[in-house]
Amino acid sequence: MESTLESVNKAEEMADQIATQAGFDEDVRGGLTMAVREAMVNAVLHGNAYDPDKRVNLSFEQNGRELIITVGDEGKGLEPAEVPDPLAPENLMKQSGRGIFLIRAFMDEVRFRKLEPGTEITLIKRIPGTELDRQEAST
């Protein structure tokens, strides 16, 4: 996908359609699509910096138990441990820095992988009613 806001909006629409097909309810879908949007914004804006020569790779995989979404950019790379905590009192009133926090809040699992160049983020949401989801609920 191109490094544009149109790609961000398109990815959000795709996430909503796929999450609907996977059986997520409206509340979960809202969080999931927001997580995809934030991951795409990170890739387009912070990663590729709207560079028309750099692409964003988006993939959706549904294995019956989980919905797995991957967003990769070709930017300078992101070190997730270095992202400041947006809930810390000194950061609470900052204008930016909440994207990764929101992604983590809405997904069951979030992984980062360094690319050469760039960053790949994997977002995982367990599908309701599956064995994985039941195990999660009982712990």
Next chain:
Amino acid sequence: MSMKASTRQVDGVTIVDLSGRITLGEGSVVLRDTIKDVLGKGDKKILLNLGDVSYIDSSGIGELVSAFTSVQRQGGDLKLLHLTKKVHDLLQITKLYTVFDVQEDEANAIKSFTK
């Protein structure tokens, strides 16, 4: 759906009625420009009506925070009105709910500015 903003005056309070999505790009810019215009006119009591705002992303949250601090820096006051559940939950998650003065009734909100 892109964001729309319109302003009206009630008892010295500028009410900004917002509708649509406050997201990176157009929505955030509309909000920023509207607050800038209102402050430029010298109006410092601002009530943001978010009743018809269907969606806010992290950029939109940042824009709300920025609007709040801009108004405060000029000695004014910015309050939020009619949060949808989605926006309410988002402000709770980000610990901003207690930072903003959130109002549920327009008439009471207007009165609260004069206290």
